[in-house]
Amino acid sequence: MTRLRLRFLKVGKVRFLGSRDTARLWERLLRLACVPVVMSEGFTPRARLHFGLALGVAQESVSEYVDIDVALEPHEVDLVSVVGRIDEAMPEGMSITDAVMIDRSELSLQAVVTCCSWRFGAMGVTEDDLTRRVADALAADSIVIERRRKGRDVEDDVRPTIEHLSVCDTSTASEPILLADLITKPRSLRPLELLRALGIEAPAAHVCRLEQWTGPVDARLTPLEVASARTSASVESDELRVTSPPSGDQSRRDHPHERPNAAGEPSGDHVRIELAELEIG
């Protein structure tokens, strides 16, 4: 058995697909791509797929991850071909952007991810207003919001979960862009809860997950980097950054949210791949 870790994006219309439907879609994609997935035991066998932290309905992501148990030995896996076949079967708005084989002892995505980077747009606020709210939030010692947990209303101080908060230079965009790094452990702050914490009621805000991080804040790595760094069986990732839409398909590329860096990252290395530069291998 071999475990693969894939990074994929989910943008555009498919952002409205919930995580359960997305998981079902993955099972079908793997059958379409003729990838022999290890099935669970039991009365109704299910494909052994492990996703990271669920993405909310209507949220986009350029950094979703999935671990797939494949019923092949590592030397039997042609990762480039597997990735190519899955990518081919994916609906518009979904694409694989990176892949590695990982060691089976590797911790699950659920376990390793400690922080996520988010981008927010279409919040219905001015840049000045947003800047002021961000400054206030960062200056505050605590930010208490009310939320429902296990059927009860509870009050939580969410300030400790806000790792980073900044407003993008919006000289090229009509609406301000908010960037945030939110801690996921022990309890994550959901993107729309962050907006509420900032006093912004924007249920239709455009939310995009830019990256998921593992490890301590000062030495953080992506789930692929952390696995590659430890796994001797990992394939050179350069070989694998090969999946992108065919050059004739402009629809995926034209989506503004697919170019996270274009919106102005606070530090350019947050997102490792500029999709527009990907070539087909």
Next chain:
Amino acid sequence: MASLWQQLEQLLPLVEKPARYIGGEQGCQHPVHTPDSLSWLLIYPDTYEIGLPNQGLQILYEILNERDDAVAERSYAPWTDLEALLRSEGLPLFSVDTHRSAEDFDILAFNLSAELVYTNVLNCIDLAGAPVRAADRTETDPLVVTGGHCAYNPEPLADFTDIVVMGDGEEVVGELTEVIVEWKRSGRPEGSRAEMLRSVADVAGCYVPSLYEAIYDGVRLSSMQPIEAGVPDTVEKRTVADLAEWPYPKQQLVPLAEVVHDRLNVEVFRGCTRGCRFCQAGMITRPVRERPAEQVRTMVSEGIKRTGYDEVALTSLSTADFSGIEKVVADTVDDETNGQVSISLPSLRVDAFTVGLADEIQKARRTGLTFAPEAGTWRMRQIINKLITDDDLYAAVGGAYEAGWRRMKLYFLTGLPSETDEDTLGIAELARNCVELGKAHHKNPSVTISVGGFVPKPFTPFQWFGQNTVAELQRKIYLLRDELRRDHGVQLKWHDPKATGIEGLMSRGDRRVGAVIERVWREGGVFQEWSEFFDRQLWLDAAAAEGLDIDDVVHRHRTEAETLPWDHISAGLHKDFLWQDWMDSLAEVGLPDCRWTPCYDCGACTGYGIEHVVASAVPPAGGSQGTGQGVAGVPTTAVPVTLVTASGQVR
């Protein structure tokens, strides 16, 4: 016209299950609209989850998009949350394929599979920005077209509909397109709409309600009259003679969001001549037209490879009757290129469900097993002409338990003609005995009994029968519930009799029911199929306000002489055949299956010069046990059967 996606994208984060509205299914099309092509919006007037799998809609979607002179997109009834947002934002209904406004389509075509969706039809027309009444629509408004099984009584929706298509749609949608696209290319001059509709009435299978007038004799309908000379007195249904020529859908839509029947569907035959007297589908879709087994195999294996599904349903009105069904099922599960695929056979008759078939089905994964004895006693089953004995049922159920099934579902109707409480309680008796049979094989066998109130349908021998009242149906269901209270192995489910009562109104009402439907819709009564929205009082109040006597329409036994609201429509069946079958029913006389026995001339074949297309001149192995029909010894020369050879050639 530009896509509405940008506006919709702002609303979808605010609604439940937004994936209903995004399209993007594998197999979806993005047709290019031109001024010279006729644009069809195919609408299923219920939610996406219910409507997407509809094979009829998918077939027409492909056939229309293959034409040079037509484009087709799809739409489904938006849930109430999105509808409210659309209305408050001033946005129209839209297609899920390119998110184009419904206002930009030439035709709004509705699939009518259930009566309680009728108010949704009006809602969708309104959301498309068109007047709901056909008489108020002009040259610039879309045409409203309906089709599907419920359209066989087109009268309740007649005032809202421009064209009703009767029967199989594969051929007629093309003919209809040719007439209407010509009108579109002419620029639709003012006043030309009526003229165009007059031409449509000459297309076989197309009923134009505005060309017929309902004449009343006091409270009763006395006739449906064409309003001008040359308009056909009777509109005949369309029938596709050979299913092999129509291997559709070729690209079955694979949705991203979960829907009902989320699997590959391959239609193995159309039509059924078992002759169950309550079953409208079996009457109006005659004769039996089997798809060649080789084509079924190809459609299954190609479909699985293309879609990635791991389940395939072989669909028809009674799949176990398909010639050589065991071999088709065996070939499908044994074909390694299909991978691990499970097979489901909806609509299984117990007398054709063999142990061999059970073994083949459960090789992959055991899917749910549902049998439909329909009635609790042999007497009752003779009346409805579902000639399966108790022993047939027990043999099938016992075989299924032995093959490993632990639970199964049994469907029953209550409120059938001449039904007594003994017949109703017979349902409990059958269920109990099935559980007992299971105990020989499993510790906790279980049987789910699903009971629906019977709604008499047009073009069946029971079309004259007065439906049981809501109170009577409720009493029978409670009788059954009380009887089964201590039987822990039997779960009882039932369809709300209040909804059954309203279904009856639209099933057999005449044109005057339209005003009631419109009133209910104006009062906000949408999604009446959904128990959380169904409101019987709304219907009763609307009927009272419109002066419609529900009892007279629904619960009264009709006479042989009276005019039925669908007498100007023909499903091929002779009315005197149906009446004779009704009389035979009350005399508890059965009628054999004409696919394997001599023709009794119901009219469906002879009237249209077509025949059964079946690969076997004898019933399936184990079939028709206990029917007393003696089918085995019948000489086949007298049977109007076209034999299909293995290569698909008709000889």
